[in-house]
Amino acid sequence: MWVRLGEHLERLTGVRTDPDLPRHPGPTGSQAPGDLAVISLRAGGVTSKLLVHEEDWRRQLGWTLTPWRGDQDETLAGVLRFLRDNLHWACHAHEHDVHLDMLSTDLYELLWDMTGAITGDRRRPHALSLPCPASTGTDPDGTPAVCGGTLWFEPRHNRLRCRSCRQIIGHQQWVDISLAAGLLTPDDAAHLPDFTSP
Structure with missing residues (x-):
């Protein structure tokens, strides 16, 4: 879904050719340069939610701070690899305060947000x-x-x-x-x- 988000960046742009189409309320003027929900997800909305969990796990493991990995594609790949590689520890870290329920909730929300951006159905x-x-x-x-x-x-x-x-x-x-x-x-x-x- 992350890859497919890029295909929908410009979904809401374009010139209105039909004057009878309903207009959204609000001031007239230039539109945002693309679908703001997709832009938000691609510009850090996905990675920022997951990095919170990586940073928390690293702190509890006594490891170094989360490294800088590059652009959003590289960051997402890195944080997912880290979470996957350390999931067994997180599931059995009874002496630590690992919030797997919060990670689960964040993953659900991200999947729904990305699906909504791709399908256009934003109901949550x-x-x-x-x-x-x-x-x-x-x-x-x-x-x-x-x-x-x-x-x-x-x-x-x-x-x-x-x-x-x-x-x-x-x-x-x-x-x-x-x-x-x-x-x-x-x-x-x-x-x-x-x-x-x-």
Whole structure:
């Protein structure tokens, strides 16, 4: 997706040839020289989020500061290589304060931002206050266990995804599982709006 961003730098530029097209509100004048979202991502919006994690890991490992690697392409390649090479340490660094959940969130946001810049659909996922009802087996007492992780609504796909168990949950499936797990009553389910509705 990083490579494809370059193809969309000029998406919003060009001369308006149809006077009947709706105009965006705001002052008249020259437009920005390209798609500002793409420019922002290519000019450091991607690498800056990832470099925060590299610098934190280097500090906790007692290593030197993050080296200068060159342009954005070289910087992205370098930081991704560093994170990949040290991911095993980060996953097992129980004596350190490694925030893998924050890295996961940043990666999700970057993927959504880059996908949105490429497709033109800038809608972003958002967390719901409802817990994930997906089954995780049974508790020691034999009762069904549910994930309980945070559900994220992905508007581009009209679906819910749990970032804990990684399951994709459709609306009816969510209702059925929630009823079976006792997270919803039949009356609640009857009055629950469809999250896939616009």
